Structures are given as structure tokens and as C-alpha cells.
Amino acid sequence: MKVAGKxxxxxWMEGSSVFLIEQNLLPFDFKIFEARxxxxxxxxxxxxIVRGAGAIGATAGFAMAQAYLEGADPQKxxxxxxxxxxxxxxxxxAVERVFNAGKDKAAAEAQRIxxxxxxxxxxxxxxxxxxxxxxxxxxxxxxxxxxxWLAFVDFGSALSPIYAARDQGKKVFVYVDETRPRSQxxxxxxxxxxxxxxxxxxxxxxxxxxxxxxxxxxLMIVGADRIARNGxxxxxxxxxxxxxxxxxxxxxxxxxxxxxxxxKDCPSGKDIPIEERSQDEVLxxxxxxxxxxxxxxxxxxxxxxxxxPAFDVTPAELITGxxxxxxxxxxxxxxxx
Ligand code: MRU
Numbered sequence: 599m600k601v602a603g604k605x606x607x608x609x610w611m612e613g614s615s616v617f618l619i620e621q622n623l624l625p626f627d628f629k630i631f632e633a634r635x636x637x638x639x640x641x642x643x644x645x646x647i648v649r650g651a652g653a654i655g656a657t658a659g660f661a662m663a664q665a666y667l668e669g670a671d672p673q674k675x676x677x678x679x680x681x682x683x684x685x686x687x688x689x690x691x692a693v694e695r696v697f698n699a700g701k702d703k704a705a706a707e708a709q710r711i712x713x714x715x716x717x718x719x720x721x722x723x724x725x726x727x728x729x730x731x732x733x734x735x736x737x738x739x740x741x742x743x744x745x746x747w748l749a750f751v752d753f754g755s756a757l758s759p760i761y762a763a764r765d766q767g768k769k770v771f772v773y774v775d776e777t778r779p780r781s782q783x784x785x786x787x788x789x790x791x792x793x794x795x796x797x798x799x800x801x802x803x804x805x806x807x808x809x810x811x812x813x814x815x816x817l818m819i820v821g822a823d824r825i826a827r828n829g830x831x832x833x834x835x836x837x838x839x840x841x842x843x844x845x846x847x848x849x850x851x852x853x854x855x856x857x858x859x860x861x862k863d864c865p866s867g868k869d870i871p872i873e874e875r876s877q878d879e880v881l882x883x884x885x886x887x888x889x890x891x892x893x894x895x896x897x898x899x900x901x902x903x904x905x906x907p908a909f910d911v912t913p914a915e916l917i918t919g920x921x922x923x924x925x926x927x928x929x930x931x932x933x934x935x
Pocket of ligand 1: 649651652745746750755782820821823833834908
């Protein structure tokens with residue numbers, strides 16, 4: 599992905615430092631954060647300087663490699679890294695691989711995981727683009743949250759087919775769910791699409807069903823944080839509602855994710871741990887005022903409490919297909935992969 603003409607990945611390692619695009623500052627400021635120790639990298643995952651399943655996974659792999667380089671106790675470091683965020687399967691997948699690689703091979707293994715993430719996302723684009731059939735008129739896609747290149751090492755999962763379609767000269771338009779409370783759609787997906795010159799509009803989270811009812815959505819593609827063996831999918835809160843609406847209006851509902859997001863030890867969506875986050879994310883919003891000065895303001899009734907589950911589970915029966923680097927699968931075929 600290019601930003602201001604320069605090629606970037608969301609996360610990379612140089613020497614013993616991990617470098618990350620500071621996602622909490624986007625879309626207002628573009629800065630690179632340097633995590634010098636594995637504990638710095640843990641904090642970066644926890645505070646969502648880096649977020650999105652694939653990007654969290656690659657970062658966690660690098661953190662495990664840093665721990666080995668620092669001579670930290672590998673068991674303790676592994677537990678600390680795994681405690682940063684509970685839902686994205688890619689985190690556990692990457693930490694396990696780098697932990698098992700051992701001290702001498704850890705950095706190379708972490709790099710391999712990051713490279714594989716980018717390669718898989720590119721392939722997801724190549725398979726997924728076949729679903730975008732514009733037939734002379736603009737093809738309208740709705741997406742939720744951010745499953746673009748910011749959520750991975752490069753390319754993205756749900757946005758990768760859209761980038762491939764653009765490269766093939768297909769006319770696409772993207773409805774971007776704002777994705778409250780952290781607004782990954784309004785802030786990150788919209789910023790990515792703008793960078794890529796892809797026509798899009800941010801829509802309120804509660805507008806999707808209405809647009810579907812008007813026939814304005816041809817396809818919905820979302821990412822995934824964890825896929826259970828039975829094809830149930832955990833993704834950003836609000837995904838389930840979109841899947842129900844898509845079913846009601848006969849709109850194909852696809853999930854795009856690398857196979858590193860599949861949890862072979864998880865029988866069904868009921869077994870996926872769902873992160874509960876601070877109520878402050880619902881109650882407050884952060885951004886620049888008209889003069890450009892950043893600030894945080896209360897946007898809810900003072901004194902009211904909020905509940906903030908970060909993910910929900912969409913049952914396999916509502917999912918038309920799952921796009922991975924191996925192809926497009928029916929949800930009930932996931933157990934075969
Ligand atoms: O809380 P986040 O921003 O780390 O949430 C993860 C996500 O970005 C989404 O759920 C996404 O759709 C799947 S991860 C590529």
C-alpha cells in the first residue's frame with residue numbers, strides 16, 4: 599500500500615524494534631510508532647496502535663521474536679502477549695509459531711508470518727474479485743469495520759477484492775459502515791479508500807438495512823477475527839445485524855479471511871471469546887475541533903453507563919461464502935480446510 603507515494607506495510611521489524619503505523623491517529627495524522635521492547639509491542643496491541651486480526655497477528659509474532667532477542671522468559675512473554683487481546687485468532691496462531699521456532703529462528707519465523715499474511719491477502723483479492731460482476735454499471739459493495747490493509751500486513755481481506763476490481767478497471771462503489779464505537783469504518787476504511795481513489799460513502803451503522811431494502815447493495819464483504827470449525831464467524835460488533843439484513847434482502851454476504859483466522863480447536867461460534875472493552879469508547883469521541891486541535895468530548899447523557907462488546911458472532915447459515923487464500927468456500931466446508 600502506498601501513502602503519499604511511499605510503499606508501506608502496517609507493521610515491520612528492523613533490528614530489535616517493531617514499527618507500526620499509529621492507527622489511533624488516523625485519519626488525522628500519519629505517524630510511525632517504534633516499539634523497542636516486546637512489552638512496548640504488547641502495549642501497542644492493547645491500546646490499538648495496531649488493530650485488525652492479521653496486523654495484530656504479525657505484530658504479536660514480532661513481539662515474541664523481540665522477547666527471545668531480549669533474553670526474556672519465553673513462557674512468561676508468550677502469556678503476556680496472548681493476554682493483550684482475546685478474540686483475533688491470528689494473534690494466538692502467530693505467537694505459537696514463533697514460540698515453537700525457538701530463540702535462533704524466532705525473528706525469521708515472525709518475518710515469514712508477516713510475509714504470508716500479505717501473500718494470503720493478495721490471493722484473497724484474486725479469488726474475491728470474481729464476485730464483483732459490474733456488467734457495465736457500477737457494482738455496489740457494503741463493508742463493515744476495517745478489513746483493509748491497515749487490518750493486515752498489506753492488501754487487506756474484505757477490501758482486497760475491491761482493490762483487485764479497481765485494478766481490472768471494474769467500476770465499484772463502497773458503502774462504508776461507520777462502525778461505532780471506535781469508528782474503524784468512518785476513520786480507517788474511508789481513509790484507505792480515499793487513498794486508493796475508490797468511490798465510497800460513509801453510512802451510519804443503522805442505514806445498511808434501509809439501503810439493502812432499496813436494492814442499492816449488490817454484495818456485502820466483511821472480515822473475520824476468528825472462524826470456528828462449523829463456519830461461524832466472529833467479526834466486529836454490528837456484523838451480525840448486517841448478515842441478518844442481507845439474508846432478508848437476498849444480498850450475498852461474504853467473509854474474507856486468511857486461513858490463519860480459522861481456529862481448528864473451536865467447534866462453534868459459542869466457544870469464541872468475545873472482548874468487552876471500556877464503556878468510555880461508547881461515551882466519548884476523540885477528534886480535531888474546527889481549528890484542528892485534538893480533543894475528547896462526551897457524546898452521551900452524563901452519568902449513564904454503557905456496554906461495549908467489541909465483536910459478535912454471525913452463524914454459518916447467514917454466510918454465503920468464505921474467501922480465503924485457497925479459494926471461496928461454503929461455510930460448512932471450513933472444517934475440511
Ligand atoms: O477491534 P479491531 O479493530 O481490532 O477489530 C478487528 C477488525 O478490524 C474487524 O473485526 C475486521 O472486520 C476483521 S479483522 C481484519
